Amino acid sequence: MDMADLGAQLAEVVGAAHALTGAAISADYAHDESLSFPAQAPACLVRPADAEQVAAVLKLAAAAGTPVTARGSGSGMCGAATPVPEGIVLSFERMNSIVDVDPVNFVAVVQPGVTLSELDEALAGHGLTYPVYPGELSATVGGTVATNAGGMRAVRYGVTRANVLGLQLALPDGELIRTGGPIAKCSTGYDLTQLVIGSEGTLALVTEATLKLHPRLPHQQTVLAPFTDLDEVIRAVPRILAAGLAPHILEYIDALTMAAITHTTNLTLGVPDQVRDTAQAYLVVALENRDADRLAEDVNAVAEMLAGDLGAMDAYVLDGPAAHKLIEAREKAFWTAKAAGAQEIIDVVVPRGAMPEFFATVRKLAQDTGSGAVGCGHAGDGNVHLAIFQADEQVRHELLHGIFAAGVAAGGAISGEHGIGREKKSHFQALENPAKLALMRRLKLAFDPDGVLNPGVLFD
Numbered sequence: 001m002d003m004a005d006l007g008a009q010l011a012e013v014v015g016a017a018h019a020l021t022g023a024a025i026s027a028d029y030a031h032d033e034s035l036s037f038p039a040q041a042p043a044c045l046v047r048p049a050d051a052e053q054v055a056a057v058l059k060l061a062a063a064a065g066t067p068v069t070a071r072g073s074g075s076g077m078c079g080a081a082t083p084v085p086e087g088i089v090l091s092f093e094r095m096n097s098i099v100d101v102d103p104v105n106f107v108a109v110v111q112p113g114v115t116l117s118e119l120d121e122a123l124a125g126h127g128l129t130y131p132v133y134p135g136e137l138s139a140t141v142g143g144t145v146a147t148n149a150g151g152m153r154a155v156r157y158g159v160t161r162a163n164v165l166g167l168q169l170a171l172p173d174g175e176l177i178r179t180g181g182p183i184a185k186c187s188t189g190y191d192l193t194q195l196v197i198g199s200e201g202t203l204a205l206v207t208e209a210t211l212k213l214h215p216r217l218p219h220q221q222t223v224l225a226p227f228t229d230l231d232e233v234i235r236a237v238p239r240i241l242a243a244g245l246a247p248h249i250l251e252y253i254d255a256l257t258m259a260a261i262t263h264t265t266n267l268t269l270g271v272p273d274q275v276r277d278t279a280q281a282y283l284v285v286a287l288e289n290r291d292a293d294r295l296a297e298d299v300n301a302v303a304e305m306l307a308g309d310l311g312a313m314d315a316y317v318l319d320g321p322a323a324h325k326l327i328e329a330r331e332k333a334f335w336t337a338k339a340a341g342a343q344e345i346i347d348v349v350v351p352r353g354a355m356p357e358f359f360a361t362v363r364k365l366a367q368d369t370g371s372g373a374v375g376c377g378h379a380g381d382g383n384v385h386l387a388i389f390q391a392d393e394q395v396r397h398e399l400l401h402g403i404f405a406a407g408v409a410a411g412g413a414i415s416g417e418h419g420i421g422r423e424k425k426s427h428f429q430a431l432e433n434p435a436k437l438a439l440m441r442r443l444k445l446a447f448d449p450d451g452v453l454n455p456g457v458l459f460d
């Protein structure tokens with residue numbers, strides 16, 4: 001079937017205003033935020049209004065053998081939402097309702113196109129929170145489920161995987177199913193919810209999500225500690241966690257990245273010049289509590305530990321606005337790196353204890369190839385974010401391969417939260433266990449025998 005015929009059938013399902021082809025499609029739908037995977041315009045864009053329309057679109061696409069790439073906000077970082085040229089982009093932007101907030105079961109039921117900032121705003125009035133806060137709050141619930149997004153608060157609340165109780169899914173053959181639900185536990189067959197989380201739109205499309213909520217604690221404070229050595233920052237992390245202080249943010253920022261993000265956001269943190277000039281890295285520890293006095297006690301304990309036994313040069317308790325700006329600047333580190341000319345952003349995860357050795361390998365690989373590799377990351381999760389500066393594509397590929405291989409050898413994984421997408425596929429296939437890859441391919445075939453959903457992501 002040619003695209004004109006398919007386009008006409010799709011228009012019957014979603015309405016002519018929401019089935020666009022060719023030049024009528026905005027260039028925004030041709031890419032996500034990957035720095036290295038090129039934009040590719042799709043043949044068709046559809047914007048369904050409900051789950052039934054999503055299922056009907058998939059049925060038509062399967063019959064025509066036309067690829068479908070789901071799209072949330074396009075803030076993904078590895079080309080997973082970049083369509084194939086002959087394919088359909090299925091955008092969830094019209095499916096953006098919060099269906100229910102249930103303060104008894106601590107559950108929200110939402111459509112996939114709801115953004116995290118919209119959800120956060122709606123939950124604030126209930127005194128509740130959905131604790132998945134990646135750096136980009138324009139990300140949608142559907143996109144964060146499909147990438148298993150993490151973010152700064154995962155150290156306390158876990159990543160998306162730990163906060164999704166159930167899904168409604170549109171399968172590639174046009175069936176709709178529900179997995180899990182507003183229930184605290186479920187030992188009833190294979191866990192399809194968890195299988196689809198992180199599958200990057202390759203197994204099924206999320207048409208509704210049931211999310212686990214948490215109380216919204218009213219008091220927060222942030223401590224900033226400069227260190228003369230990045231390894232000491234990393235060694236401080238388990239000591240803070242072992243003290244039972246349960247920070248909700250525990251981030252490291254290397255000195256170059258701190259200089260760049262404070263400069264681009266005009267942020268002054270009250271760190272004296274002589275400290276700033278010798279600091280090699282910073283630890284950011286944010287704590288929250290229902291009670292202001294208890295919080296103050298914990299914050300003092302953290303500051304004393306940091307400036308005492310843990311070897312920080314000092315520990316600064318930031319006032320509200322400065323703390324807020326620092327967290328915001330850290331979230332925007334991606335844009336700062338992009339503006340500075342980084343060719344790639346990666347997010348290898350390793351066991352926390354292996355971070356110093358991993359950093360040493362990265363430094364050596366960067367030096368040997370004449371590249372830059374700097375960044376910040378989720379220290380509490382062993383999730384290292386690196387901005388890579390190396391213009392030569394072949395050298396960059398080899399450098400990335402070396403870094404990913406070192407992460408895997410340390411017992412970690414190529415990506416902790418951004419995913420594999422189209423961008424890191426060759427490294428994923430080269431470094432993963434072949435038997436595991438073969439099983440993943442069989443799972444893909446079981447869900448999507450015609451290979452309609454997001455071909456080229458994870459596998460060719």
Ligand SMILES: Cc1cc2nc3c(=O)[nH]c(=O)nc-3n(C[C@H](O)[C@H](O)[C@H](O)COP(=O)(O)OP(=O)(O)OC[C@H]3O[C@@H](n4cnc5c(N)ncnc54)[C@H](O)[C@@H]3O)c2cc1C
Nearest residue numbers: 072073074075076080134135140142143144146150201206
């Ligand atoms: C400045 C910045 C900071 C970031 N910080 C973080 C961070 O701290 N932690 C983190 O984890 N990520 C971070 N990200 C990456 C990004 O925000 C996440 O990957 C997010 O989950 C993507 O959501 P999205 O709605 O933009 O999805 P998209 O980019 O549109 O899509 C991502 C994937 O999900 C699939 N998809 C979308 N909707 C559905 C659906 N309904 N059903 C099935 N599949 C679907 C797409 O096909 C694609 O494979 C950051 C990005 C930026 C730009």
